[in-house]
Amino acid sequence: MCRHSGVASSAQTVPSDREVLPTNVKPTHYDLTLEPKFDGFTFDGEETIDFDVKEDTDFITLNTLEIKIHEATINGTKITDISYDDAKQRVTFKSPNELKAGSEAKLYLKFTGELNDKMAGFYRSSYTEDGKTKYLATTQMEPTDCRRAFPSYDEPAAKAKFTIHLIADKELVCLSNMDVKETMDVSDSKKKVSFNTTPLMSTYLVAFVVGDLKYVEDLSFRVPIRVYATPGSEHLGKYAADIGAKTLKFFESKFDIPYPLPKCDMVAIHDFSAGAMENFGLITYRTVDLLIDTANTNVHTKTRVTEVVMHELAHQWFGNLVTMDFWDGLWLNEGFATWMSWFACDSLYPEWKVWESYVSDSLQQALSLDSLRASHPIEVPVKRADEINQIFDAISYSKGSSLLKMISKWLGEDDFIKGVSNYLKKHKWGNTKTSDLWESLSEVSGKDVVKVMDIWTKNIGYPVVQVEELGSGKLKVTQNRFLATGDVKPEEDKTLYPVFLSLKTSEGIDDSLVLDSRSTTIELPTSDDFYKINANQFGIYRTAYLTERWSKLGRAGVDGKLSVEDRTGLVADAGSLASSGFISTVALLNLVKSWSGESNHVVWDEILTRIAALKAALMFESEELNNGLKALTLDLISNKLEAIGWEFSDDDSYDDQQLKSLLFGSAAASDHKEVVAFAKDAFAKFVAGDKKAVNPNIRAAIFNTVARTGDSETYDQLYKIYTNPESIEEKLDALRSLGRFSDPEILNKVAGLLLQTDIIKPQDIYIPMQGMRTHKTGVEKLWDWLLVNWDAIYKLLPPGLSMLGSVVIISTSGFTKPEQKKAVEEFFGTKDTKGYDQGLAQSLDIISSKISWSSRDSDVIAKWLSENGYDTKSKL
Template sequence: MYVQKPFGCPKEEHSIPASAELENNSNQKKYTVNRGRPSKSVVISRPLCILMGIGALLLAILVGLVVFFLVPRGCSAGEETPSALTKAVDTVLGGLRKSEDDVDERLPRSIRPTHYRIRIVPYLNTSSTSGWVSMVLKAEEDTSEIIFHARNISIDKHSVTVRKNSSQIKINAQDYAEGDKYKIRLDETLSKGDECEVSMGYTGVLDRHLKGFYKGKYISARNNESYFASTQFSPTDARKAFPCFDEPYFKAKFTISLARPFNMTTLSNMPLGKVEAYEHDKSWYWDDYPETPDMPTYLVAFMVSDLQSTQSTDHRIKMWARNDLIHFTAYAGDLAPKILRYFEEYFGTSFPLPKIDIVAVPEFGFSAMENWGLITFRENVLLIDPATSTNSDKREAAVVLGHEIAHQWFGNLVSPKWWNDLWLKEGFATYLEYFGVDSANPDWKIAEEFLLTETHRAMGVDALESARAISFEVKNSKQIRQAFDDISYAKGACIIRMMNNFLGEAVFKTGLINFLHKYQYGVADREDLFTSLTEEAHKNGILPPNVTVGGIMETWTERPGFPVVHSIADYENNKLLLSQKRFFLSGKQEKSSWWIPISFTAKKTLDENADFSETKPKYWMRGEHQIEEDADLRNISWYLLNVNHTGYFIVNYDEKNWRALSDNIMNLPPLTRAQLISDSMDLASASLISYDIPLRMIARMATQDKMIMIIPTLATLNKLDFLNNMLYNTPAFGLFEEFHSKIFKQTYNIVTQFEGLVDVYITNRIRRVVLEWSCRSSISKCAHEARHRFRERMIHNTVIHPEVRSTVYCTAIREGGDIEWKWAYRRYLDTPSISEKNIILDALGCTKEKWLLSRYLDSLTAGSSIRVQDADKVFSSVAANPDGMPIAFDFLRKNWNALLNRYGDGFSIVAKMIRSLATHMNTEFQLSEFQRFKDSVKQNISTTASAFDAAIEQVRANVNWMNRNYEEVESWLQQHRDYFDFV
């Protein structure tokens, strides 16, 4: 049986001796080394022997130091080395060790599957599987080799058969190969167009890393332990469940049979077909599922569990959860059909499968997974308790539902040819989720939040020098997993929104529909999409015949970063001088050459309002570094580019226009206020403008906004959070606290009402974030009230409204001691509410007691009630605490191997831990320690390399910010402390 075993830690007998093996002789004055027969003994004098012993000891110490500094720490006796170390990093070819990054897992295109027949038996008691698979293959060119993927499964070589036209083909050789591959060499050549059938039996493992076909457990309301088996194949883990061509390019049909005990049920992509007796045990059954449409392996899904179901308002949709939680699926069960019907109408195509099962999986790595016909969720994302869930919980459930249902077309019906175009499905699902949610909950006006949630998220990582292009070459699982990041999701959504804007909704939508119809049940790449959009744009005269969508968009997909457009107005000659450079938070200067669509509006002194409805581009920068354009600048108060921030870039104006925009901030629409505050804060951070501009703008808006508009307020507080983190350990922090408490005094007074809460989405959204800021000061009324409410909860079990519970818990635990912390931890263990569990996990990291923070982190390596899926939440809650960040950093360094071993390389759990550390680091010492940490684990960095690069660069940018901007900000806060009202 072929099993990749972990190396583990070296045992004593294989280590270098700490001293020579000495043996006392009979006269006790001489010593012998490696004593053989008496006649051949080597006799050494005592002084020489002592010197040799000292030399050996020094040698051992030297070797120990080398091992200490070159081998990542955290590997103790009996502890397994992470599985990452047992992979291709140890492949030796031609006498040279091959790096994990160099391993190419892509399969040749000489042969492709057209159909799989899979029969699989999960043994929950032994955490193993046995299976049989038959693959119908078609030769795309002449070949005598069949190569497919298999990882951590043992193929029975004696069971492998290859048949062509009912005749068996002799196999010359077969074995595992580099890159998760299994290679079969045939005795004869398959000609182009030939079909053959490959069959084999195999055994596998149900591991606990939540990848592949894995085993999970949960504790029922009656405190009983229940086990289940479920799948998570995206992006490259179907190969852990059955031998397959595990790439999106190789779409095929699947016919699946699952064995199960009599008291459990199964689910798969298609509706259940027939049930048959299991031949080896009368208490087991085979569940047979009919053939699927053509689909990639990463979308195949099945599970065996005792979960229960309930019907949604659409006969095609069923909701599944644990028996004691099934009633919490009602919210999603009502929402999902509305979103499904919206996308069916939007795309002009009915959902192509007979059903959708939506499952709350008790242990699950991602927030959700779009498996065709079987969408799987984390419980805390899908389940909504009317008594304890917040509007934010409902928002997350709705947004993720919108995302996964959009995938049923973008990703499932049409799949990307290869993972270098991951954004083609994830960017579209992220963009389209806003349409789906808006159709179901129009009162939320969720589309207005795109700037806050997607644009800011994308630009936050895209402004770093380590940023990658949206489309980039990947060739193995490690690189593919790292592509599931904010660039693929958020930046992908941003550039799609920009395409929609410059093409127009009608042309864009028709182009998408044409694309889906042309490539349905197949695969496509970005050029295929751009061609469909270009054809529609040319038909409607939106683009000139010599301009293509691909020509415009390749500058956005094939290079990292985004531009800052510098605009200088020549008022005498009615000209705008526009130039572009790549924007870096570090302040680095680099010319760029994007195709940039630039919209324009202006406020004439005699006009009542400017026009913010026209967002189509007035100017285009066609890759030029600088252009000069005509503009009507006569008698204007101010002008604005990139209306409603539809373009994925920021704008830097001349100082005259910045001052005019700042003076008129309250006369601008809320979205424009948010855009200007966001752009100016980023520009000031990069030292491209003075901090006087954004800080005055913020102060003026905060003091004059009587309505507390949600979008600009959230944008402002998000940007001020960066200053809060940078100044926290400096003399200027007191000034900063005084600044925000004064300018937001009215806001805090209005919002800091613990009574009178209403179930209004927008009201509660703004209330939550403002309360978090209001309660930051230990002496504030908000903090005092929060502690009182928490004590009442502890002593009298009073109810805290869900919308303020997170603020109350965090504030009380921060200001309290071990009594509050221990009560909250016990509450985490006891509460049946999934929402409250999540709130408590975040709140436990708020304490200032360092020993409690250390205890909390220890739960990530020791056996505890913290689930694998929640590990990054626990770590990030501590790292987000300025007092906890150094403790979190030390914990990660000391327990690196143990964390990788426990959480594996999936779902970016450890990568998220790394990224969360950068927030409060801003000294040269912290930067050097972070870099030293990365160097110390470079032999076992797994899939965290890009996370290290981004975090280190963020720390470097923070250090540079302190060097460039700290004195300016401190001086500004000092000079303006007496008149923060800015009337």
């Protein structure tokens, strides 16, 4: 997401407590017919599954969930003995006759399922057209929801072929993984669309869509690429279709393997729990991640759509053609697709310089989550279906991709891509585990990738490398486990990572140095006083320097000795180390103050992110202290903001747009008088009908600003924009801004909308919550809302799906005080946390980190602000 005679490529011992189906039979082919019925939100199904019988047996067990089976036969003989195990989501069919090893068996089933509104399995998505609510039927099978659509061997290693037929009203479009074989009338109003049989594939990649859809097409690639949407929006798919054609051509060349299917469809879905899903040949997307008006979009959305499309297309090879053996190898899918999307984006759009952004984006997401005690290894054991959704997180995606980036640097990009290509060719149509990739990379590079990478994938966390200066040009570097809470226990600090030190000096970069012991001594090759560990920030670790070295590195940044990646990484390291207590927050503040002349938007993004993290930790401290941080922010950005302004033109480069929007938003949030006045004036013109008054690049900041300072009239105006938008981007910007109001009564109104699914779709519930989490009143309101509405939240977002954990994190992680943490622990101490326990534990870790930071350094920060002339006594 945003995820031959096929057997696992090498033997793998399945843990005895892993919940998997029996191996007495193996599915080889599904012939499936489904008919969605929108009047009662059900679907009728028939399927015949062909099995190879592996051992003498008299039963077949399948996964199933919320499906009613009406009829079953094995090899034409009726089955009367059918038993269900609801806890394990299974059904077992007892055969009247014994099935002999080496034979084949046909299981026929007739059933009915629910066309649910949970965005899982075979489900319904709603939208409004001409004032009427309309529906389409679509699928989301990953990770374990194919069983909601039809009884199946719902495990990634149980690859089979699928022949799919859909029955629907004649005017509706029917889509599936493959191209259409034939269409037949079954009545005056109904048709049956039969699709060609798929290659071998896993159940989680099966997909079908039925609805009123239109498309745009790009024929510049070898196979047709179509983007489908509900009528009136299809033209907004042109950009994605163009990106798709370029990307498929690029991947074919890099992997040296043709795209394996006869077509590639991409579909915009109005209700979608993730960003996108890589179903083989029929990729589904949240509308905002596929459809854009390039003339009226902002630079962030354009970049996001580009990367999401590239991510899902990378999956067509890595994940679909070659698939992990089980879900503990999820990172193989998601980490690689994430890395490959950045790689493709850099190759096709070099002017975007996306690898610079990578350091402040994917790498920091990975390091942030993995600094929590409640993180997990990249390769994480999972046993039950309800555990799997919890690992679709920044470890599988961002740490996984950061590890691959580190490997590509170590091996060299050419050897890395060649090793990946060999891996795909060797295992195509089959299943693999992580070591299979390492072995292919080892064969190409001649390096022991297996030994090195096993340490990184099978252990939780990462190190902080502490640097001591011994004099005479010698450095002592020592690695220890890093935790955001700063309270590492001896038993948590036993793993020694192979750390690529990548020493940068005035002589260049030495990539040969590896710290694979607790500590070692290295010698600088020059007599001058410049060095930096982790050149260009390829390594997955933090670097802690002595106080005076931070100051020297700050000057080196000003003097042009550090790359964008270096500067970004230094700010990120300083911020993280300050929050955990490894260094004083003064070192962070001195560093960012010395870089107020910075001109790169990525470095600015990291600077402002780290100040925002400090503000979040001090949110419940004094108003004076928070005003001082606003004054600091304004002082840092004022010269650059004055130089570039916030007017946009067609001549602005990608970097110009990024920097202008970033500084404008920061200035607005810090009460810059001219910026706030501009925002209010532009908004007034906008609601009066001048849609050009608000540039898309700063629309979110303008909406947030007028909400933060606004009244009930402003609320009504933003709510009207949300309910009658001109674009999906405008709609979501308005929705997010609703959480920014500071008036408690208005926030009560916003909280009251969160569970009204006719107003806010469940997929979007987190968006206004994100706005609320940015300020003290909002954080408190979120918690009150969770307490009062927990049962309704739990029902709307059941723990088997991924969104409940996200809602728990957003509703609790804004706290910064011990008594607040205790309240969270006491509330959930009486709840069944199965399915979201990891998210809850991570949130408690985040709160603990902020408690430590604010209690340890709030006085130090206040003193520094005062000494540096930032007014902490009065409102700005």
